[in-house]
Amino acid sequence: MQWLYVYLPSLQLDSLLHQQAYDEACVLVHQNQVVQANTQARQLGITLGTGLAAAALLCAQLKVIAYDHKHEQRLLRQLAQRLYQTSATLYLDPPQGLLLQTSDMLKLYKGIAAYWQRLQQPLIERGLHYHYASAHSPLAAQVLARAGNDRLLNNTQEANTLLAQLPIQRVGLAAKLTQQLERLGLNTLGQAQALPRSALGQRLGQELVTYLQQLDHTKAPAKTNYQPPERFRQGLELLYDIELSSALRFPLRRLLDDLEAFLAPRKLQAGGLNLSLHYRELPAEKVHIGCSGGEYRAQVWLNLAMLHLEQLQLQAPIIAMRLSTSGQHSWEPLSNQLFEPQGGKLTADQLISRLQNKLGNHAVQQVFLRDDHRPERSFYQGLPKTHAAAPNATVCLRPSLLLTIPKALHHKPNHQWCVMSGPERIQSGWWDNVSICRDYFIARNPLGQVCWLFRTPTEEWFLHGYFA
């Protein structure tokens, strides 16, 4: 079996800087030590392991960001998600490594060069620094990649030669063990390999023996391989605080592009998005962006999201954003427009979601029928569904405009009213405790409005609607 290891020594820093096109010296610091530094910082003499105080002395304008282990793991998973489209079997090796099984994929890509070219693309797009190596065993590939080997080796012999030449400090053994080996005068890995294993085991412990065995062990590592998530969920840490909600467009665009890259190959659409905007101290601002028909394209989502964000008043600067989908379903092509003379720019669903996102869900509604003889309950308003089946309408004449609350008439309709039909008695409703007993009349009032009136058993008159 053939293995490829990709080592990303400054994953978190590269991602942060690439997102925001920052080109000044910048370092990540963990426990007062520089753990990742960009090229500009290295040029100033800052190396990994430099103390924070020393680094600050070397560069007064140094941008210092805290290293976040969890964030880096998230980034690694995001990268794996992207590489999964190229390579089937891959293993996460947190915090900064990815192990890929290449033997199965070589047939598809016709050679390791073409395969590696495809793999490299997302790494370059994200502006990541990386080292890589391929070898016969997972551990050998890892050790060679971490040593900055950057070669695709085909045969075991070549890999073993390279491994044997590696200085003992750079093979990833524990610091104590490395020290012990150095004291024995073993300066390269090859020298240690040449010694009998049993003797090494007795003097230096089982750990080293296992390590050496692992170097030749070509089987897959004893952990489950990476499985892409079912749902989209991604975050973005901002290098600058954003105070204007309209300026959120650019980082949001990046997240939505990732969303599109997630949904499109799966032939999925998101029915809605949950966007949370994180403040430094206040609880996060949550925004739900709906799209009634479902959508996967970043541009469409961006337009919908901006309708929300333009109305949003930020209470404090935003430092991070998270985006997740609410409801994913498979994508159905719309075929209803094929023979229409003029192609619409939007489908009905898209128009509805655009209106809903600006005006709120309650403002955009559709009328549905219900099987009930009481006028108020014979229909209801709800969220639009453009493909709903409706029950049959009543055969009795009903007004097109109905008052929500019947308006009491202060006096009985007099001779100026012209009654055109009636009475029609609508009664009962004992099953849900909203019992009514009304005699309905259709009458034209002095203004010429054709009104729907009713009389209660207590001789009170109400106006209930207009035959507009």
Place this chain on the structure above:
Amino acid sequence: MALTQLNQLEQQRLVWRARQVVAPDQRRQSSFYPALDKHLQGGWPQAGLVELACGSAGIGEIRLLLPLLAQAKPRLQVWINPPAELNGQALAQHGINLSQTLLVRCQNPQHALWSAEQSLTSGCCSHLLLWGPNLTSTQAKRLQVAAKDNQVLMFWLHNQPAPSTSALPISVRLSLAPQATGLSLKIYKSQGQWPQHPCHINMHTLWPSLAAQPQPVANNIVVLPAQAQ
């Protein structure tokens, strides 16, 4: 002197020249009321903005449009800010496809206009009804252009007794007045046509119980019990 005045009047769109008619779209859609079709020379325009000054809500303005809406192609019909709740039963009774009917309600008049423009430009909507107090010349122009470009017939209904006085750049302007037999229509403007006499719409044929027959008979009127006392 006279010429500058004429120029001023022209700039205010108060002068209409017969040669300005740039071949108006002659395609018409029938209103399903023979009298109205005759007066509008074939019916409502295919696309554009129509102003209906109703005087007061409920005199039959929706009935005037129902036959047209019921016959429309299965595309979205948007109703923005109707003056009361839309009774689905009544609409469905007259053949309106409720699944293609969208109801938009917003307090802010700017939002209502925004929704109207979005619906017009979406290209998925065939008719639009907007209830609103008044439109400025710019707003009317935008709606008219959007409606024409996207082949939507838009009705703007309001409760003033006559169309607004300013020369709005829209297709048709009418005022409605109630009558026992239906409606009386006064056509103030119809693009590409000469002025017309008022026209009487007979609603008795479609709604026998809501409108009297054109020759009213005295015993048609039912006397309320209230008056007998």
